[in-house]
Structure formats: structure tokens, C-alpha cells
Amino acid sequence: MAADDVKPNEQIHPGKPVIVDRYTVGARINHWITAASLILLALSGLAMFHPSLFFLSRLFGGGQFTRFIHPWIGVVLFFSFLGLFLRFWKANLWRRGDGTWLARFRDVLANHEDNAPEVGKYNAGQKLVFWSMSVLIVILISSGLVAWDQYFSQYTTIDQKRVAILVHSIAAVAIIGVWIVHFYSAIWVRGTIPAMTRGRVTGGWAWRHHRKWLRELVAKSSKGAGPSGSKPAE
Amino acid sequence: MFPPLPNPSTTETAPRLSEKDLIRRSASTVPAPEQRLTEVAKLIDVSKCIGCKACQTACIEWNDTHPEVGAFAGAFENPPDLTPDMFTLMRYSEWDNPETNELEWLIRKDGCMHCADPGCLKACPAPGAIVQYSNGIVDFVHENCIGCGYCIKGCPFNIPRISKVDHTAYKCTLCSDRVAVGQGPACAKACPTQAIVFGTKDEMKGWAAKRVEDLKSRGFLNAGLYDPPGVGGTHVMYVLHHADQPEIYSGLPKDPRISPLVEAWKGVTKYAGLTVLGVAAGVGLLHHLIMGPNRVSEADEEHAEELTEGDSHGRR
Numbered sequence: 001m002a003a004d005d006v007k008p009n010e011q012i013h014p015g016k017p018v019i020v021d022r023y024t025v026g027a028r029i030n031h032w033i034t035a036a037s038l039i040l041l042a043l044s045g046l047a048m049f050h051p052s053l054f055f056l057s058r059l060f061g062g063g064q065f066t067r068f069i070h071p072w073i074g075v076v077l078f079f080s081f082l083g084l085f086l087r088f089w090k091a092n093l094w095r096r097g098d099g100t101w102l103a104r105f106r107d108v109l110a111n112h113e114d115n116a117p118e119v120g121k122y123n124a125g126q127k128l129v130f131w132s133m134s135v136l137i138v139i140l141i142s143s144g145l146v147a148w149d150q151y152f153s154q155y156t157t158i159d160q161k162r163v164a165i166l167v168h169s170i171a172a173v174a175i176i177g178v179w180i181v182h183f184y185s186a187i188w189v190r191g192t193i194p195a196m197t198r199g200r201v202t203g204g205w206a207w208r209h210h211r212k213w214l215r216e217l218v219a220k221s222s223k224g225a226g227p228s229g230s231k232p233a234e
Numbered sequence: 235m236f237p238p239l240p241n242p243s244t245t246e247t248a249p250r251l252s253e254k255d256l257i258r259r260s261a262s263t264v265p266a267p268e269q270r271l272t273e274v275a276k277l278i279d280v281s282k283c284i285g286c287k288a289c290q291t292a293c294i295e296w297n298d299t300h301p302e303v304g305a306f307a308g309a310f311e312n313p314p315d316l317t318p319d320m321f322t323l324m325r326y327s328e329w330d331n332p333e334t335n336e337l338e339w340l341i342r343k344d345g346c347m348h349c350a351d352p353g354c355l356k357a358c359p360a361p362g363a364i365v366q367y368s369n370g371i372v373d374f375v376h377e378n379c380i381g382c383g384y385c386i387k388g389c390p391f392n393i394p395r396i397s398k399v400d401h402t403a404y405k406c407t408l409c410s411d412r413v414a415v416g417q418g419p420a421c422a423k424a425c426p427t428q429a430i431v432f433g434t435k436d437e438m439k440g441w442a443a444k445r446v447e448d449l450k451s452r453g454f455l456n457a458g459l460y461d462p463p464g465v466g467g468t469h470v471m472y473v474l475h476h477a478d479q480p481e482i483y484s485g486l487p488k489d490p491r492i493s494p495l496v497e498a499w500k501g502v503t504k505y506a507g508l509t510v511l512g513v514a515a516g517v518g519l520l521h522h523l524i525m526g527p528n529r530v531s532e533a534d535e536e537h538a539e540e541l542t543e544g545d546s547h548g549r550r
Contacts, residue, residue, distance in 0.1 A: 005328070012542055014539075014542045014543065016539065017535045017538065018535070018539055018542050048359045048380075048382060048384075049359070049507070050503065050504050050507075050508060051359065051361060052260035054360070054361055055263060056360065057380075061380075062380075063360050064378030064380050064401060065379075065429045067255060067380045067381055067382045067401075068381075068401075081329045099310065109525070110525065111526075111528055113526055113528075119524060130317070135540065139361065147383075149382070149383035149386070149396060150381075150401075152324060153383065153386075153396075154471075158386060158387060158392060159493070159495075161383075161386070161387050162387050162493050162495040162496055162499075165384070165387055165499055166495050166498055166499040169499055169504075170503060170505050170507070172507075173506075173507035173510060173511060174504070176511055177510060177511060177514050178444075180514045180515055180518060181514070182520075184518035184521075184522075185274075187522075187527075188518075188522060188525075188527060188528055189528045190527045190528060190529045191529075191530050200536060202538070203535060203538025203539060203541070203542060204530040204531070204532075204534035204535030204536075204537070204538050205534070206530065206538060207534045207535075207537045207538040208530050208531070208534040212239065214538065214541065215541070218367065218541055218542055222463070224317060230541075
């Protein structure tokens with residue numbers, strides 16, 4: 001069974017409505033550092049990507065500072081995302097049912113999620129977002145280091161830098177696209193945002209979108225509270 | 235002998251190069267100038283160069299740069315490469331001519347070629363950091379430069395260098411400040427053998443034709459003018475005794491052009507990228523307008539309650 005989906009700190013608090021812990025304080029802080037870096041990177045990167053967006057560099061105090069700070073924010077993002085990766089990778093492994101869920105994606109978009117198989121902690125779409133982010137961030141940090149002239153200009157040839165900057169901009173467009181999917185899903189599926197703000201969702205939300213995960217949580221807590229007891233989210 | 239550059243007049247002259255003469259401005263557009271200036275060019279006759287480095291010295295003097303005193307690296311080049319403080323550099327190569335079995339000492343003054351289609355300008359993301367005047371001079375405007383190094387990636391000749399001091403890019407200006415008041419570049423003024431001459435582009439092509447003819451009469455049958463069409467021609471041209479193989483002159487590119495990678499990056503990627511993102515955002519908005527939010531229903535909450543109730547007996 002996909003017991004990996006359930007973490008020891010995820011508890012169910014019965015009541016009306018039922019409240020389910022989804023993210024610990026650590027995971028949430030980690031997420032928001034990553035989110036802030038990604039948005040700042042997108043803004044500063046777009047400023048250097050298209051002339052019509054150069055005005056965005058004013059948010060960072062001008063072109064020189066934008067050029068200086070962008071790679072450093074990238075470093076923050078890389079390590080911050082590494083933290084998220086280590087927290088979430090297991091629950092994002094591709095499982096049986098994910099393919100079927102994806103095949104029924106039209107139903108999901110049409111608000112007929114019931115036609116798709118029950119979902120664990122993450123659905124196939126979320127898993128794709130997770131893995132695309134992971135792969136793209138590795139591509140972005142490595143191509144970004146090649147283009148970081150201030151410290152690394154002497155280690156690569158100009159032709160390698162040209163490849164790097166092209167790859168970097170394509171990957172950047174892709175990751176902003178993935179971010180749009182991520183952001184839109186969080187707004188469209190109401191009740192999702194509290195998972196990353198207060199760390200908890202309602203039982204109804206879990207039932208509707210992650211029923212298998214909810215069932216596993218219930219099954220786990222019925223096995224006797226175990227040593228973890230009723231520990232609130234960190 | 236080509237008529238030498240006149241000495242500057244003692245009366246004050248108003249600069250003849252201004253914003254109005256721009257034909258290209260990085261990351262922005264400029265209105266077409268009302269009047270186009272005559273295209274100028276610097277002609278470097280490699281066959282006449284004696285490698286004295288007077289041009290380098292004059293360049294340092296005029297531009298008031300302060301190159302560090304370097305260390306001897308076992309070669310004639312000094313410094314070993316172009317730097318933010320050394321806009322021009324004599325490059326020396328010893329070439330064994332396979333036809334004559336003779337050693338030829340090929341000396342080429344390296345520096346910005348002032349391309350008609352400048353890759354640096356195309357790559358530059360900062361509005362107005364790189365400009366091109368209608369007389370052909372490509373100039374860097376330091377107060378607009380953000381130091382990103384994109385010009386280095388755009389340049390087919392590996393010319394711009396970023397200063398570690400003020401983090402802006404530097405290269406030969408073709409002495410735009412001297413040309414603006416009717417003077418020629420400092421290097422041309424200093425050259426003792428007229429290996430560097432300066433004038434209008436047409437004059438320079440005419441002068442080069444004579445030099446090529448002369449070289450051919452002396453047995454250099456492949457002598458020719460280097461004015462590469464891949465970058466639309468340049469405003470710094472070379473007379474080469476072996477124009478069929480420019481690479482032997484310390485790696486002068488045979489058919490320089492803006493790298494297709496740079497063209498892709500600054501062309502299709504830029505436009506397609508923003509389009510893709512715009513469409514993605516639009517599709518999201520449209521989906522929300524049509525489908526509305528995906529809300530949790532009362533029934534969902536009740537199901538969850540049942541599931542937990544049926545199970546929480548005996549637990550708390």
C-alpha cells in the first residue's frame with residue numbers, strides 16, 4: 001500500500017467540519033521561501049528577457065542590481081526547493097491509478113472529479129508539477145551558473161555560454177508556465193490555500209480531492225494513536 | 235601614401251554625433267534619422283604593420299585607461315588578451331607558409347569591428363546601453379549598461395569585456411568622441427607606417443583595392459579585403475595578404491555571423507515564450523469563467539465526518 005503518503009504528523013481532528021493536518025510549519029515556511037524566490041526570480045529574469053519588461057528591473061533598484069541579485073536569489077531557490085524535494089519526493093512517486101487519473105483529466109477540469117480514481121496525498125497533476133519543477137530547477141541552476149559571468153566566466157567557452165543562456169530562457173519560460181498551472185490550481189480548487197497557510201484542510205476537501213489519503217489517515221488513526229498521539233502540526 | 239589625418243583645429247567645434255544620429259538602440263527603438271551621416275571605416279593593413287604597439291599606447295592615452303602592469307607570459311602579446319582597460323591588442327602569430335616553406339610573422343590589431351549588424355546590440359537587454367550611429371560606429375553607453383555580459387555572447391569576434399570595477403562592458407569606441415569633432419581614431423593617428431588609416435567607408439574600400447593590387451603584384455595572390463558580409467560588413471576592415479584563410483591571423487573568423495543560438499534566444503524564444511505564458515494565463519482565466527470554482531460541498535464534509543465518526547470510537 002501507499003503508506004508513504006501518510007506522514008506521522010498528519011492528524012485528523014474530528015468535528016464539524018473535520019480538520020485534517022496537511023503541512024507542518026517547517027514545510028510551510030520552506031514552501032513560502034521557495035515561492036517568494038521563484039516570483040522574484042521570474043520578475044528579475046523577465047526584466048532581462050524582453051525589452052518590454054525591462055521596467056520590472058525598477059522593482060529591484062535598477063538594472064545593475066537586478067543583474068547582481070538574480071543569481072543569488074537562484075541559489076536561495078535551489079537550496080530551498082531541495083528542502084521541499086526531500087520532504088515531498090516520496091509522496092510524489094508515480095503510482096498505479098495516476099495514469100488513469102490523467103486519462104480522465106477532462107472530467108477533472110469539468111468539475112467531475114468523481115469519475116477519476118481516488119487520489120492519495122497528491123494527484124497525477126500535482127505530481128507532474130512537482131517533477132517538472134524539480135527537473136527545471138536543476139536545468140536552471142546549472143545553466144544559470146554558466147551564465148553567471150561575475151564569478152564563473154572563465155570556466156566556460158562563449159559558445160557554451162550561448163547554449164546555456166538559450167536553455168536557461170527556455171527553461172525559465174517553462175517553469176513560469178508550470179507555476180501558472182500550480183497557482184491557478186490552488187485558486188480554482190477552493191479550500192487548498194489553507195493547506196499552505198495554516199497547514200490544515202477540511203475533511204470535506206480531503207474527501208473530495210484526496211480521498212485515498214483521507215482513508216489512509218483514518219485507517220492509521222484507528223490502529224490506535226500510536227506514539228505520535230495527537231500532536232498538532234509541529 | 236594615404237593623406238594623413240589633419241591636426242585638430244584650435245577653434246571649438248560642436249560635436250557632430252548625437253542622439254539624432256542613432257540608427258539602432260539596444261532593447262528599444264529609435265526613429266529613423268532625418269539625415270544619414272557618411273559611413274566611416276578604419277582600415278588595418280596587416281601587411282604594413284610592424285607590431286610596434288603605438289596604437290595600443292595611443293588607445294590607452296586617449297581613453298585614459300589604466301591597464302595593470304602584467305607579467306611576461308612568453309608571448310609578444312601584452313597584455314595577453316583584451317581587457318576592460320585594453321580596447322585594442324596586437325596579436326602575433328608565427329605561420330609556416332606551406333607553399334614557400336617560409337615563416338611569416340602575422341600581426342593583427344584586434345578590437346571591435348563595428349559590425350553593420352552588431353551581435354552585441356542584438357543581445358543587449360538594457361535599453362540604450364549599446365547604440366549604433368548612422369556613420370557605422372557601435373558604442374557602449376556605460377550609464378545604461380547593467381553588466382550582464384549578454385554582449386559577450388552576442389559578439390562573433392569575442393571583443394567586449396566586463397569591468398570588475400564598475401561592472402559595465404568595455405570595448406573600442408572607434409574614438410566616437412574624436413570622430414564627432416572631425417578627428418580620426420587615436421590609433422590611426424599614432425600609427426607610424428599607415429598600417430591604420432581612417433576615412434569614409436568608400437574611401438577605405440578604394441584604398442584597400444590599391445593595396446590589394448600592390449600585394450598581388452608582389453606575389454601575394456590571395457591578398458584581399460576583410461569586410462565580412464555575414465555581419466553586414468564592418469566599419470573596421472583588414473587588408474590581409476592571405477585573405478583566403480583569415481584564421482591564420484590569430485583566429486580571425488572566416489565567416490563571422492551572429493550565432494544562431496543568439497538569434498534563437500533573441501528571436502523566436504523571446505516572442506514564443508511570452509506568447510506561451512500569456513496563453514497559459516488566459517486559458518486559466520477562461521476556465522475559471524466557464525467552469526467556476528471547484529468548491530467543497532456540504533455532502534463532502536458529511537462524508538468526511540461519517541468516515542472519521544465511524545472510526546473514532548474509542549479514540550479520544
